Structure formats: structure tokens, C-alpha cells
Amino acid sequence: DAGVIQSPRHEVTEMGQEVTLRCKPISGHNSLFWYRQTMMRGLELLIYFNNNVPIDDSGMPEDRFSAKMPNASFSTLKIQPSEPRDSAVYFCASRIGTGESDTQYFGPGTRLTVL
């Protein structure tokens, strides 16, 4: 079975450019999460969708970040304009339920470098 799919796997861009990260959750999963991982801050939740609706975006750093989930099989995380401090690994994760014990499955991540 296919896991969570993310693209691109690596992105190098220049400061000020727009960056769009893409995620396809596991089929049948109704919850989707975007995380950011850095050495300094570890793994941080950016935004959580349930049934395609954003439930919690309190982790989104600032207005330069936006996320959408137009349907159950696709989500995007956009950074506009990008800054060097946005350099990190961005993970998308999905899970089938909403219970505390439901496992989150992570995608392989997008390694973003902003020069």
C-alpha cells in the first residue's frame, strides 16, 4: 500500500520566492497534519485538517505560510515570500481516526533550503 506521498523531496530556492509543498495522504485517512522539523525547535505542528477542514492552524508561523486541502487526497503548504529561516524539513502526516491513540503516518518529507 502507498504511504503518504510528498513532493518535491528537495527544494532549493532563493529568498523571496514562492514555495509550494504537496502532500497526498493515505487513502481513507481523514486527518492530515503538516509539521516542520529543525535542529533548534524539533518537530512542530503547523496545521491540522480533519475531513478537509482546517481545525487548528495555531502553529503556522506567520502570514507568509498558508495551507489548503481542496479534497481528501491532496493538500498544499505554501510559503510566500520565503526566507532563509524557513529552511527545514517539512513533513506531512495522515491518520484514519480522531482518537488519541490513532497512529499518525508520516510522509518522507520535503527538505527545503532557502538561500
Add this chain to the structure above:
Amino acid sequence: RKEVEQDPGPFNVPEGATVAFNCTYSNSASQSFFWYRQDCRKEPKLLMSVYSSGNEDGRFTAQLNRASQYISLLIRDSKLSDSATYLCVVNKSGYKLSFGAGTTVTVRA
């Protein structure tokens, strides 16, 4: 204070050794606890859930101490393939997971 704190290590152990490490969490109302494993430049993957009574999964044993708010992981008969970073994860509420910074384990031949 961080929500989940871990000894970053690294723990360098020979093959066959036993290694154990803990993490502490700050929210006494937390209900669910997990250990995730993350290999270098890979995504985190669930290793095991942690139950109040303690639980084993092969060579891995997890313990939860609610009174002291700590979770432990013990790896017996370490293999080279156990080399990874182990993330302590606490479920704050429903969907929100708090991740520790990770404990790095290196098993040497």
C-alpha cells in the same frame, strides 16, 4: 519548560548490549504516550505505544510512570539496525502530539 524533555545522548553501545533512556513530560493530563523512531534523514515512524502497565514488543520494553511523569524505553540485545533517534511523544489532546527532541542511539559492531 519544554513539554517533553529527553536526554539527547548519544548513547554508544556495543552490539548485544542493553540500553535504556527516559523522557519526562510536563502536562499531567496527558493520556497517550508513544515512542517513535527516526532514522537519519528519514521520517518518524511509530515504534510502540506506551501503556500504563508497561508493555513489550520483542526486544523493546516501554514503561510509564504517571506519578513522576516519565516514560522509559529499554532495548535489549541491541542490533546495528537499532541505531536511530528515538522520539518520545505525548498526546496532549485528541490530535495534538508533542515531540521530544530525540535520543540518539548508536550501536557499534
